Amino acid sequence: MQATAAEFFKLPIEEKKKYAMASDDIQGYGQAYVVSEQQNLNWGDLIYLQIFPSRYRKMSYWPTIPEFKETIEDYSSAVNKVAVQLLPNISVILGLDKDGLHGLHQEIMQGIRMNYYPKCCKTDLVLGVSPHSDQTTITILLQDDDEVGLQIHHQTGWVPVKPVPNTLVVNVGDVLEVWSNGRYRSIEHRAVTYEKKERMSFATFIVPDQEVELEPLDQMMDRHYGPRMYKKIKYGDFVRHSLARKLAGKTHTEFLKIET
Ligand SMILES: O=C(O)CCC(=O)C(=O)O
Ligand SMILES: [Fe+2]
Numbered sequence: 001m002q003a004t005a006a007e008f009f010k011l012p013i014e015e016k017k018k019y020a021m022a023s024d025d026i027q028g029y030g031q032a033y034v035v036s037e038q039q040n041l042n043w044g045d046l047i048y049l050q051i052f053p054s055r056y057r058k059m060s061y062w063p064t065i066p067e068f069k070e071t072i073e074d075y076s077s078a079v080n081k082v083a084v085q086l087l088p089n090i091s092v093i094l095g096l097d098k099d100g101l102h103g104l105h106q107e108i109m110q111g112i113r114m115n116y117y118p119k120c121c122k123t124d125l126v127l128g129v130s131p132h133s134d135q136t137t138i139t140i141l142l143q144d145d146d147e148v149g150l151q152i153h154h155q156t157g158w159v160p161v162k163p164v165p166n167t168l169v170v171n172v173g174d175v176l177e178v179w180s181n182g183r184y185r186s187i188e189h190r191a192v193t194y195e196k197k198e199r200m201s202f203a204t205f206i207v208p209d210q211e212v213e214l215e216p217l218d219q220m221m222d223r224h225y226g227p228r229m230y231k232k233i234k235y236g237d238f239v240r241h242s243l244a245r246k247l248a249g250k251t252h253t254e255f256l257k258i259e260t
Contacts, residue, residue, distance in 0.1 A: 001142070002200055004071040008063045009045055009116040009200070017049065019061050026243065027111075028061040041128040043193045045116040051076040051112040072112065073139045079140050079204045080110060082168065086138065087206075087247030095181055095219040104179065105137070106209035113203045117149065120193035128191035134205060135242050143169065144204040149199045153188035153249075162190075174238075174253045175208060178230045181216035188250050210236030214256075230256045 008016070021028030029047045033224040047063075049072065050056040062069055084102070091093065091100040104107065128149060138225070143150055145165045151158040161169060177186045215232040219225075233256065242252040 001075045001202065002144075002206045003058040004065065004068055005114050005116070005200055005202070007065050008068065008114075009176065009255075011063075011065075016045075017065055020063075021048070025058075026239075029060050042129050043117060043120050044191070045059075047119070048111060048113045048115055050109070050111045052072055052080060052106060052136070071247050075202070076110060076112060076204065079168075081142060082106070083110070083138070083204070083206045084169065090138075090176070094217060096217070099177075101137070104208065105214055108171055109205075109207045109209060111205045111207070114202045115191070116205065117191065117193055117199045117201075118188065119195060120197050121195060123193045123195050126193055128193050128199070129189075130189040131188055133186035133250050133253055134171060134173040135175070135190050135239055135252060136205045136207050137179075138206050139171040139173055140206070141171065142204075144201070147194060147197060147199050149191045149201065151190055151192060151195070153190075158190070162194040165237070173205075173207075174256065175214060175235065177253060178214045179217050179220070179254055181220035181225055182229045183220060183225060186250070190212065201258040208235050210234070210239070214238065229258060231258055 015252065016029050019029040021030040027048055027050055029045075047061070049061060050058065062072075087101045087108075088098040091098055093100070094100070115129065120126060133155070139148070143163050145163050148160040148162050150161040150169070153159075157184055171187050171189065172184050174186045176184050212235045213232055214230075214235050216228050216230050221228045238256065241255060245251070
């Protein structure tokens, strides 16, 4: 997987641009969440591809590197198995039936964002990815074994997520925060840059269908869990709202909250 992605990222920029994200799309090569020419860009290259259901794939964005398609499909199928094992467990924690979360998604959508962070000589000035939470139910992340790039926000500071070899990191996203009425908060995270070495990471996003109406589950709003904290919003509208703004900590999640 890493080797195949590296093949893509080391292509000349003109080659990579053949897969450039259209301005009204989220799939393809480029940077999302860019809303102004004044904004500081992130020190990284990325390509985002929708994987499942396969009818949403836009093959014009898939690099035609040998083995690319097979490698992404094999990796994504393996990660999908992890996701469909995790969701029933999270469902039970939320007081739902085993199949509850699966049902709430209508259809489970899976996409992959491949990130490449080149070496950087101004690591104190630029970030690989600005602070944000993911607009997902969960994100399943594969990162390089030998570098600490990912950091999570905890209390007043940033805590590095030290890679454990052959291990995936699972992050809670905004969708789970809403369904759980804030009991499981989406994690604010960022990626830092390195001077000595490049880094890659692969984030698999597990999200509901665009048409799903997001709102806290009934059983997460009671005397024990407290009053309703989040508005009702169509998942697709939430994503469109987020894409029109730059990444800035948990501001996207704050938008979902009921104003008090
Ligand atoms: O590179 C990383 O470890 C984080 C990437 C990330 O947060 C993302 O792609 O959403
Ligand atoms: Fe992220």
